[in-house]
Amino acid sequence: MPERIISLTPSLTEILFALGLGHRVVGVTDSCDYPTVVKDLPNVACWFEPDIEKLLALKPDLVLGLQTAHERMKPELESQGIRFIVVNPQTVEEAITDMARIGEILGAPDVSHDLESNLRARLSAIDARAGIIGSETRQTVCRILDMDNGWFHVAGPLSFQYDIISRAGGQNVTCTEKEAYPKITLTHLREWDPEVIFNCGFDLNATAGRADKNAWQSLQAVQSGKVYTFDCALTCRTGPRIVNMVELLFETLYSKK
Numbered sequence: 001m002p003e004r005i006i007s008l009t010p011s012l013t014e015i016l017f018a019l020g021l022g023h024r025v026v027g028v029t030d031s032c033d034y035p036t037v038v039k040d041l042p043n044v045a046c047w048f049e050p051d052i053e054k055l056l057a058l059k060p061d062l063v064l065g066l067q068t069a070h071e072r073m074k075p076e077l078e079s080q081g082i083r084f085i086v087v088n089p090q091t092v093e094e095a096i097t098d099m100a101r102i103g104e105i106l107g108a109p110d111v112s113h114d115l116e117s118n119l120r121a122r123l124s125a126i127d128a129r130a131g132i133i134g135s136e137t138r139q140t141v142c143r144i145l146d147m148d149n150g151w152f153h154v155a156g157p158l159s160f161q162y163d164i165i166s167r168a169g170g171q172n173v174t175c176t177e178k179e180a181y182p183k184i185t186l187t188h189l190r191e192w193d194p195e196v197i198f199n200c201g202f203d204l205n206a207t208a209g210r211a212d213k214n215a216w217q218s219l220q221a222v223q224s225g226k227v228y229t230f231d232c233a234l235t236c237r238t239g240p241r242i243v244n245m246v247e248l249l250f251e252t253l254y255s256k257k
Contacts, residue, residue: 001107002062006055009047012064013038014239015099018115019108027058091163095238119243126250130169139253141170142194147207151183160238168249186215197221200232
């Protein structure tokens with residue numbers, strides 16, 4: 001059973017601690033911040049480009065990472081006799097399944113079962129509430145991750161963030177974009193004209209306004225004051241708090257006045 005674990009994403013770090021396995025974690029990244037105790041652990045630099053020398057110096061027997069970011073490290077780690085497990089959840093359900101699988105692998109089946117049951121029960125409660133909302137009254141939503149030289153990075157159908165919107169009872173306006181995180185222009189966003197826009201980590205109104213203030217302000221979400229900024233720790237992670245984000249978004253869409 002692995003006793004020296006390194007986590008390469010904040011989500012995986014949260015999962016390990018939620019499973020009661022924090023005492024086995026010997027290394028994290030500089031983005032890992034929850035629970036707060038992880039800030040005192042050694043870090044192996046940024047999550048998307050970990051320092052392999054720092055990682056190896058911590059003598060792990062297991063490394064957990066994200067497939068899209070860390071698969072390239074597999075040959076080197078395995079050549080050192082280090083077990084390497086990657087995840088790549090694209091839906092809320094897949095995220096919960098990964099949590100349960102990690103618990104089973106690491107010898108915490110009872111805790112992982114309880115965690116999985118709790119999260120699925122909370123999702124079912126949201127499903128029931130969202131299920132009574134007719135399709136014609138469901139809010140149209142766009143999740144904007146970033147803005148770069150006039151391009152908006154948005155959550156597309158192959159991303160877990162798109163699924164969060166669906167699970168919260170929203171209608172994704174990006175449904176025709178067959179990518180995880182497509183880039184679009186403000187003109188494209190105006191064509192979709194979502195009722196709700198949300199982002200994290202920065203003031204989207206101020207940032208977007210620099211590109212084309214009048215065009216941005218013509219969006220119905222801007223005019224109705226339904227541009228929201230949420231905590232990145234909720235919007236960008238596939239750990240246990242992914243269900244918190246589903247609940248928060250549902251309440252934002254259908255309970256805010």
